[in-house]
Amino acid sequence: MSLPAFDNLSLTQTAAYIGGAVAMGFGAIGAATGEGYTASQASEAMARDREHAGDIVKNMLVGQAISESASIFSLVIAILLLFMDIPDPGIVKAASLLAAGLCMGFGAIGSGVGAGVPAGRSCLAIARQPAISGRITTNMLIGTAVCQTPAIFAMVVSLILLFKPTAGVAAFPTGAALIGAGLSTGLAAIGSGYGGGLAAGASCEGIARQPETATAVTTTMLVGQAVAQTPSVFGLLVSFILMFRTFPASSTLSASVALFSAGLCMGLGGIGPGIGNGATAEGAVRWVARRIEYAGDLMRIMLVGQAVSQSTAIYAMVVSLALIFVV
Amino acid sequence: MAIEGADLVKAAALLGAGISMGLGAIGPGVGEGMTAAKACEAIGRNPKEAGLLTRTMLVGQAVAESTGIYSLVIALLLLFVV
Numbered sequence: 001m002s003l004p005a006f007d008n009l010s011l012t013q014t015a016a017y018i019g020g021a022v023a024m025g026f027g028a029i030g031a032a033t034g035e036g037y038t039a040s041q042a043s044e045a046m047a048r049d050r051e052h053a054g055d056i057v058k059n060m061l062v063g064q065a066i067s068e069s070a071s072i073f074s075l076v077i078a079i080l081l082l083f084m085d086i087p088d089p090g091i092v093k094a095a096s097l098l099a100a101g102l103c104m105g106f107g108a109i110g111s112g113v114g115a116g117v118p119a120g121r122s123c124l125a126i127a128r129q130p131a132i133s134g135r136i137t138t139n140m141l142i143g144t145a146v147c148q149t150p151a152i153f154a155m156v157v158s159l160i161l162l163f164k165p166t167a168g169v170a171a172f173p174t175g176a177a178l179i180g181a182g183l184s185t186g187l188a189a190i191g192s193g194y195g196g197g198l199a200a201g202a203s204c205e206g207i208a209r210q211p212e213t214a215t216a217v218t219t220t221m222l223v224g225q226a227v228a229q230t231p232s233v234f235g236l237l238v239s240f241i242l243m244f245r246t247f248p249a250s251s252t253l254s255a256s257v258a259l260f261s262a263g264l265c266m267g268l269g270g271i272g273p274g275i276g277n278g279a280t281a282e283g284a285v286r287w288v289a290r291r292i293e294y295a296g297d298l299m300r301i302m303l304v305g306q307a308v309s310q311s312t313a314i315y316a317m318v319v320s321l322a323l324i325f326v327v
Numbered sequence: 328m329a330i331e332g333a334d335l336v337k338a339a340a341l342l343g344a345g346i347s348m349g350l351g352a353i354g355p356g357v358g359e360g361m362t363a364a365k366a367c368e369a370i371g372r373n374p375k376e377a378g379l380l381t382r383t384m385l386v387g388q389a390v391a392e393s394t395g396i397y398s399l400v401i402a403l404l405l406l407f408v409v
Binding site: 191195231252253254256257258260261262264265266267268269270271272273274275276277278279280282283284286287288290291294297298301302304305306308309310311312313315316318319320322323326327 | 330334335337338339341342344345346348349350351352353354355356357358359360361362363364365366367368370371372374377380381384385388389392395396398399402403406
């Protein structure tokens with residue numbers, strides 16, 4: 001059996017359609033899971049406190065809307081991939097469009113699940129302390145917004161990949177570099193999105209338990225979430241290098257594989273530290289709410305613990321940069 | 328493009344380096360994060376023992392880190408030695 005002879009346009013369209021399917025298919029996982037969790041917690045909250053069902057439903061819908069935004073980004077990218085005009089069809093354009101779909105598809109998973117966690121926990125928190133429901137919803141909104149950052153990074157990289165001019169660029173190794181760029185930001189976003197959600201969930205719970213600690217709890221949450229976002233920033237950095245550096249044309253397989261592998265390494269390597277940093281922040285935030293007098297000690301131990309957990313993401317970045325610049 | 332044997336072997340080593348370090352980073356990252364989360368909890372319950380608890384956390388994390396370092400070593404061997 002011989003491969004069908006593709007012309008440039010049909011090759012590029014094939015890649016665009018597969019990319020669109022991947023973007024929406026994977027992109028739907030996170031938001032749906034997160035929103036389902038939110039609704040389950042809202043049901044539980046209403047069973048505990050029938051009187052404030054209205055506040056709880058309102059809070060649930062606002063939280064779900066933010067969680068949904070990750071999959072809306074995916075929908076936008078998928079529709080663009082299906083219907084956009086394709087200038088300069090060819091191998092590089094095909095790689096670029098496939099990478100855009102991969103990036104947005106993977107990138108929406110973590111943020112969707114992550115944003116669902118604080119949205120759900122805040123419903124339970126309102127059932128516990130209906131008097132401060134406004135403060136709880138505000139805290140939930142801040143927390144979920146930070147969870148969306150990795151999905152926004154993924155959308156930015158996807159849009160750059162969609163509209164990047166590719167005329168006159170040598171197919172190898174640039175095509176492989178672009179797929180690596182998509183994987184780097186997309187995969188690294190999974191951990192940071194979910195990790196940020198863990199921290200935000202604990203803060204909603206903490207504010208309901210001890211309303212007077214709200215300021216310290218929100219601050220600890222934001223610091224913890226910021227550290228949890230670092231792996232996705234590393235992913236973005238590697239993506240930008242892979243997208244904007246000019247690689248000399250090379251027909252060897254190893255030159256292409258090195259750049260693809262660099263993106264894959266940073267993407268996969270960012271998942272674990274993102275989740276781990278978020279889990280650490282969750283523990284710290286929970287106990288700042290209970291023992292406010294030790295907030296300083298808890299913040300310190302959280303940052304030390306997160307720094308150690310971060311180290312593997314740094315190893316992954318070192319190997320990625322070695323694959324790009326040294327090999 | 329024609330692929331030669333030596334080129335194929337080099338490409339496999341480079342891909343292996345990325346996979347080794349990428350997948351190898353997931354476990355230590357999650358595990359060390361959970362260790363630190365429990366250390367925060369322990370310090371919250373018993374703040375007087377903060378020194379002992381921090382030390383224990385760091386020792387535990389160092390052990391969990393070892394698999395990440397194995398991954399790094401294998402990745403560097405694949406990149407520069409093999």
